[in-house]
Amino acid sequence: MKQVGAKNSSYGVETFGLKGLKSIYWNQSEPALYEYAISRGEAEIAANGPLVADTGVHTGRSPKDKFVVRDAETADSVWWDNNAEMSSEHFDLLLADFRKHAEGMDLFAQDLYGGAEKDYQLPVRVYTEYAWHSLFIRNMLLRPTAEDLASFAPDMTIIDLPSFKADPARHGCRGETVIACDLSRKIVLIGGTSYAGEMKKSVFTFLNYLLPPQGVMSMHCSANVGEARDTAVFFGLSGTGKTTLSADPSRTLVGDDEHGWGKTGVFNFEGGCYAKTIKLSAEAEPEIFSTTQRFGTVLENVVLDENRVPDFDDGSKTENTRAAYPIHFISNASPTGCAPMPKTIIMLTADAFGVMPPIARLTPAEAMYHFLSGYTAKVAGTEKGVTEPQATFSTCFGAPFLPRHPSEYGNLLRDLIAEHNVDCWLVNTGWTGGAYGVGERMPIKATRALLQAALKGSLRTAEFRTDANFGFAVPVNVPGVDTAILDPRGTWEDKTAYDAQASKLVQMFINNFGTFEDHVDSTVRAAAPTLQSAAE
Ligand SMILES: Nc1ncnc2c1ncn2[C@@H]1O[C@H](COP(=O)(O)OP(=O)(O)O)[C@@H](O)[C@H]1O
Ligand SMILES: C=C(OP(=O)(O)O)C(=O)O
Ligand SMILES: [Mn+2]
Numbered sequence: 215m216k217q218v219g220a221k222n223s224s225y226g227v228e229t230f231g232l233k234g235l236k237s238i239y240w241n242q243s244e245p246a247l248y249e250y251a252i253s254r255g256e257a258e259i260a261a262n263g264p265l266v267a268d269t270g271v272h273t274g275r276s277p278k279d280k281f282v283v284r285d286a287e288t289a290d291s292v293w294w295d296n297n298a299e300m301s302s303e304h305f306d307l308l309l310a311d312f313r314k315h316a317e318g319m320d321l322f323a324q325d326l327y328g329g330a331e332k333d334y335q336l337p338v339r340v341y342t343e344y345a346w347h348s349l350f351i352r353n354m355l356l357r358p359t360a361e362d363l364a365s366f367a368p369d370m371t372i373i374d375l376p377s378f379k380a381d382p383a384r385h386g387c388r389g390e391t392v393i394a395c396d397l398s399r400k401i402v403l404i405g406g407t408s409y410a411g412e413m414k415k416s417v418f419t420f421l422n423y424l425l426p427p428q429g430v431m432s433m434h435c436s437a438n439v440g441e442a443r444d445t446a447v448f449f450g451l452s453g454t455g456k457t458t459l460s461a462d463p464s465r466t467l468v469g470d471d472e473h474g475w476g477k478t479g480v481f482n483f484e485g486g487c488y489a490k491t492i493k494l495s496a497e498a499e500p501e502i503f504s505t506t507q508r509f510g511t512v513l514e515n516v517v518l519d520e521n522r523v524p525d526f527d528d529g530s531k532t533e534n535t536r537a538a539y540p541i542h543f544i545s546n547a548s549p550t551g552c553a554p555m556p557k558t559i560i561m562l563t564a565d566a567f568g569v570m571p572p573i574a575r576l577t578p579a580e581a582m583y584h585f586l587s588g589y590t591a592k593v594a595g596t597e598k599g600v601t602e603p604q605a606t607f608s609t610c611f612g613a614p615f616l617p618r619h620p621s622e623y624g625n626l627l628r629d630l631i632a633e634h635n636v637d638c639w640l641v642n643t644g645w646t647g648g649a650y651g652v653g654e655r656m657p658i659k660a661t662r663a664l665l666q667a668a669l670k671g672s673l674r675t676a677e678f679r680t681d682a683n684f685g686f687a688v689p690v691n692v693p694g695v696d697t698a699i700l701d702p703r704g705t706w707e708d709k710t711a712y713d714a715q716a717s718k719l720v721q722m723f724i725n726n727f728g729t730f731e732d733h734v735d736s737t738v739r740a741a742a743p744t745l746q747s748a749a750e
Contacts, residue, residue, distance in 0.1 A: 218242070221364060230371055231309075232341065234317040241325055241363060242348060244510045250322070250345035257346045261523045263509030264537070266516055267346045272391065272407040273515050273532035275415060275452075276598050277614045279406075280393040281386070287398045291423075293619040295729075304386030305396050305403075311385070312403050315378045316341075322348035325366040326355035328417040330551030331481035334430055334474060338417055339368035343375045350410040350512045353538045355417065356485035356551070370400040370420055374413055378405035397423050397617060410514060410538065414488060415615055418472045421483050423617040430476040431626035434612030436460030437468035437480050437553060445480050445553040446669055447473065449585070449611040450562030453534070453593030455643040457489045458658065459562070459665060461501040467547040475556065475630055482551035487544065491516060491535045492595075494526040498658050501544050502537070511539040534595030556630075558637045558669055561611065564644035566591040566603040568653040569716045571702050572695075573664045574640045574686040575678065578631050581638035583741040585610060586624050586730045587723055591644055603650045605719075607726040621733035639668050640686065647705040649715065656699075663694040683716045684743040713746070720745050 217225065219240035229238065239250065248265055251257040257267040281300035282292055292299075300308075321341050328336040338355060342348045351372075358366055380392035387394070391406035395416060402416040422432045435449040436456035445468070450456045457470040469482030470489065489502045491513070496503040505511050506524060514536040517528035529535065541547045561584055563570055576584060588611045591603040597614075609620040616623065631638065643661055647653035667673040667689075678687035691697045698704055706712040720743040727742060 229323070230339070230341070231313050232316050232321065233313065235321055236318050237320045239320065239322045239348075242322060242345070244349060244352070247322070247345045247349040247352070251349065254345060256344050258518070259522065260513060260516070260518055261521060262507040264506055264511040264513045264524070265346055265349060266513045266518060266524070268515055268531065269408040269410070272409040272598060274409060274534045274595050274597050274600065275411055275614065276391050276393065276407055276409070278598075279388050279391040280614070281395065282617060283394070283396040283398065285398050292397070292617050296613060297617055300386050300394055305394055308380065308385045308392065308394055308403055309401065312373050312375060312378060312405065315375055316373070319343065324348050324352050325358060325363060325368065326351065327358060328355055328370070328421055328483050329474065329481065330356060330483070330485075331474060331476060331478065334425060334428065334476060334481070336370055336417070336421060336424065337366060337368050338370045338372065340372045340413060341374065343377060344408070346512060347374055347410055347413065350538050351413050353510070353512060353540050354414045354484055354486040354488060370402070370417070372402040372404065372413055372416060374404040376406065376408040380405050395419060410512070411488065411536070414484070418483060419615050419617055421472070421474070422615055425474055426618055426622050426626060429626075430474045431623065431630055433473050433475060434471070434610065434615060435473055436470045437473050437482070437556075438462055438465040439468060439548070439553045440465050440669060443554050444557040444669065445555065446558040446560060447475070447480065447556050448560045448562055450643075451564070451588070451590045451592065451606070451608045451611050452596035453490055454562045454564040454590055455661070456562065457487055457502070458499060459643075459661065461499065461544060462662070463501065463546065465546075465669070467541065467544050468553045469541065469551060478552070479555050480553045482541070484541070485551065486538060486540045489537045491526050491537045492529050492533050505539040505543040506537050508543065511537055511543065513537055529595070532595045533593075555634045556636055558639070559631065560665065560668070561585065561638070561640050562643050563589050563640055564591040564593060564603065565589070565642045566605050566644055566650040567715050567719055568645040568647060568649045568706070569683070569702060569712070569719050570640070570642040570644065571681060571688045572642050572646065572656055572660060572699055573668065574681060574684070574688050575673070576638040576640055576686055577741065578628070578638065579737040579741040580686050581631060582624055582628050582734060582738045583727070584640055585627060586620055586734070587727060588613060589723065603644070605722070607722070620730065624733070637668070637674070641665065646699055646702060648707070653705070660695050660699055664692055667692050682746060683720050685741070717745055
């Protein structure tokens with residue numbers, strides 16, 4: 215077997231039981247991976263330099279094809295209501311078949327870290343069939359220094375073979391696509407899909423399993439820091455605004471998607487960003503737009519015109535077009551990925567019903583209630599089969615990535631909010647003036663102005679009203695924001711229709727929260743919305 219780039223003994227010949235490979239390319243650089251990706255016909259180069267690849271059938275995550283191995287250790291630690299199980303026997307068969315499938319292949323390997331905080335860092339070795347997947351994960355995780363690389367010892371291993379087709383009868387999965395996670399042996403097998411986000415979210419899933427027992431709150435959130443060293447974290451499900459809203463020229467970017475909150479503060483799990491690029495414009499999102507105009511960025515499922523210029527308005531392949539780039543492509547990104555304790559928590563709810571106000575202040579009990587509820591929308595394209603926004607309750611705003619029971623994350627957050635006296639806000643990046651299909655998407659400018667007021671503290675002294683349905687405090691006017699938009703009921707033509715939709719949503723919250731009742735105290739239960747009697 216030819217080994218390109220092997221530097222020392224840790225790159226053993228039979229790496230991880232991968233015997234009979236044709237060749238293996240270790241920790242290749244961006245230019246080298248460009249050449250391999252182009253020469254192997256995997257990708258093409260866009261105007262100004264990004265590498266562009268298509269992912270075929272799978273243009274978003276396949277949550278129904280994700281499995282977790284149930285063994286003696288995970289039987290009691292994994293939240294099985296939310297994680298499909300696979301037996302160790304099936305996993306062993308799958309691993310053996312992955313190794314067999316890899317025989318004779320060229321593989322690419324990257325040695326990277328998950329977690330910027332050294333105390334909690336997860337060394338990950340990622341074997342990929344595609345050179346462009348090797349560049350993607352190299353962009354997304356943390357790249358070791360040459361010194362660290364010399365002694366790199368992997369703790370977690372990912373084998374990513376899109377051309378592998380799983381067999382449900384033999385492997386105990388659902389179809390040809392499989393994302394199998396063995397949390398005890400720290401191995402992930404990804405087959406039958408070319409969507410690169412599966413690799414990134416597998417690392418996130420492992421950190422969500424490994425960190426809480428160490429007292430670290432793992433979060434599906436972005437984070438940035440103001441001049442006053444005031445860290446803000448933005449929780450949100452896929453496509454709801456974490457990346458967009460954390461890219462703010464007046465605040466240092468810490469990370470766009472996945473963070474830990476430990477004894478020393480907040481730290482990014484990753485070393486790159488994975489931005490949605492549908493309808494991306496230089497006007498609305500200049501920082502992110504600039505990353506799509508340079509060598510090293512990977513564009514996923516983006517359509518190019520005849521001059522290889524990306525057409526970000528073209529969602530013909532998927533609404534979930536993406537750009538994956540190293541975080542230092544954002545000019546004011548933190549060089550360390552670490553930040554002080556949060557001063558503000560923002561929970562992004564993309565309300566497809568147009569009922570939620572653009573912003574609401576949350577008491578600690580309301581923050582817990584909404585964190586566990588995780589009301590938002592699955593935005594078009596982020597999951598297989600989601601073609602328009604679907605109202606959903608994704609607990610902790612990241613249910614597809616949670617191996618543990620939500621109460622483990624909720625209790626950690628509850629204690630951290632109390633210990634650090636954190637301000638909490640609920641921000642609707644979804645619809646206003648009516649539900650999806652009638653109303654319009656919340657203007658990004660309005661959201662940014664509201665966030666500016668919340669983060670600068672001026673909102674704290676604003677005048678508030680109490681929302682009739684949810685009971686939380688809503689500002690009645692905010693400088694720079696159209697006052698009308700602050701009252702969602704007022705933005706609807708038909709107020710009766712608004713009230714009816716709001717009641718339906720309240721009932722959905724009540725129905726959903728039943729599963730958490732026994733895990734929270736009475737103050738959190740009291741933070742639930744109440745059905746308005748028709749008379750009121
Ligand atoms: N008011 C808004 N706030 C944030 N994003 C918005 C808003 N309105 C529309 N969007 C769009 O929603 C998408 C959010 O994507 P992104 O920030 O990548 O989500 P996430 O990082 O949570 O996965 C972007 O395409 C952005 O342009
Ligand atoms: C990459 C993903 O996460 P997010 O959309 O939250 O960035 C994803 O959900 O596939
Ligand atoms: Mn994101």
